[in-house]
Amino acid sequence: MPEPVPVVAVPVPVEPEVVDPRSLLTWKRGAFGRTLIYTQLQQQGVEGGDIHRIIDLLTPVYNFRKSHPEHMWEVGFHEDGRLAAFTLKVSPVEIYDINDLDTEAVLQRREIETFTETKTVRGTIDISLFGALAEEPQTAVLAGKLAKVFAWDIDFYKDPRQGDHFDMLVEAKYVRNDDGVHFLEYGEILAARYQGAFDTYDAFAFDAGDGELGYYNSEGKSLVREMMRSPLKLQRVTSRFNKNRFHPVLKRRRPHNGVDYGAPRNTPVMAVASGRVVRAGRYGGAGIAVEIKHRNKILTQYFHLNKIAKGVHVGSRVKQGEVIGYVGKTGYATGYHLHFGMKRNGRYVDPLAQKFPPSTPVPQELRGAFQTKVAHYLTQIDGVDNRNVLVRKAGDSAGEKTSQAD
Structure with a gap:
């Protein structure tokens, strides 16, 4: 028999543990506030020359005049007390x-890992949409996003009733750092359903071929209309269209040719439709005002603004939903509110009584892809496979259309 081959143990090289030199430092922390950063760092033992060096390095990427209490700083020292590092x-x-x-200082922007997940959010109206989302991070942002999706169908001031229920599938963005995973912000709402006392509305995000997400109902009809119902995401009506209203400032009766929305100072005001700005500036009792001319001989007015948005001036083009100004109380106004007026063919009309047709539906050649997307979203929201129901619905719709054509 052949001699057995001796087994020789080969040592496996061990990778040396990489130690972050910053972890060996002693750190002192603080936040930007009323006390100047120069004074704060001096109090931590940083010398004036080093403070100027830190400020000079950061100035190209950070405006110290716009510092905020949420902006944090950290300064690191060696064991012997020498300055070593700084983090903003x-x-x-x-x-x-x-x-x-302590040698050749180098400024770097830290690479942060971010990722996005879809999240199902549900709520039931008790008092308001804000209240129904109170447990969610960035409540106001999420409420505003949902209100914007249904802006053409639901007036979130007067329409919601106690017990109304909503579900939405929304992108949630997170950041992963040394402290773990933290919520960052909300992205797009991918799907939403609102079950009200009188009707149920649904919305599904879909790219109909123009490279931008639009919102459509389950039948592929666009939720976007020629005009939005309100120039504010969330608001309360304080005075309606009235041809014989008693004016609170002038103390006499005169027509109130619009709708007043009560809202906090500097609430963003949106253009209810795309158009061209024909007035932007002071306008007598209307205070700071913007007027926009739209197609079909429609003019909209936005009065008592605190200020006009950057880039909005006479002759500029604005898109539907674009912020054109901010709520104020300029002119003849007793409190912060927006006066919203509308003219059709040169005559004032009640904005709340107007009806506008929907925009272009999902193209017929993309209906299959759209229904697949809807089924996927509904499965995530409901936890139920909706594909067969939606395919039958799509088939029925197609059949009805064919019969009518014949």
Whole structure:
């Protein structure tokens, strides 16, 4: 028999553990506030020359005049007390590190890992949409996004009733750092359903071929209309269209040719439809005002603004939903509100009584892809496979259309 081959143990090389030199430093932390950053760092033992060096390095990427109490700073020292590093945290995804402050200082923007997941959010109206979303992060942002999706069908001031229920599938963006995973912000609402006392509305995000997401109902009809129902995402009507209203400032009866929406100072005001700006500036008792001319001989008015949005001036083009100004109380106004007026063919009309047709539906050649997307979204919201129901619905619709054509 052949001699057995001796087994020789070969040592496996062990990778040396990489130690972050910043973890060996002693750190002191603070936040931007009323006390100047120069004074704060001095109080932590940083010398004036080093403070100027830190400020000079950060100035190209950070405006110190716009510092905010949420902006945090950290300064690191060696064991012997020598200054070593500085970190500026503007947001979870905007962090600047300065290393080697004791030698050749280098500024770097930290690479932050972010990722997006879909999240199902449900709520039941008790008092308001805000209240129904109170447990969610960035409540106002999420409420505004949902209100914008249904802006053409639901007036979130007067329409919601106690017990109304909604479900939505929304993109939630997260950041992963040394402290773990943290919520960052909401992205697009992918699907939503609102079950009200009188009707049920649904919305599904879909790219109909123009490279932008639009919202459609389950039948492929666009939720977008020629005009939005309100120039504010969330508001309360304080005074309606009235041909014989008693004016609170002038103390006499005169026509109130529009709708007044009560809202906090500097609430963003949106153009209810695309058009061309024909007035932007002071306008007598209307205060700071914007007027926009639209197609079909429609003119809309936005009065008592606190200020006009950047880039909005006479002759400029604005898109539906674009912010054109901010709520104020300029002119003849007793409190912060927006006066919204509308003319058709040169005559004032009640904005709340107007009906406008929907925009272009999902093209017929994309209906199959759209129904597949809808089924996928509904499965995520309901936890039930909706594909067969939607395919039958699509088939029925197609059949009805064919019969009518014949």
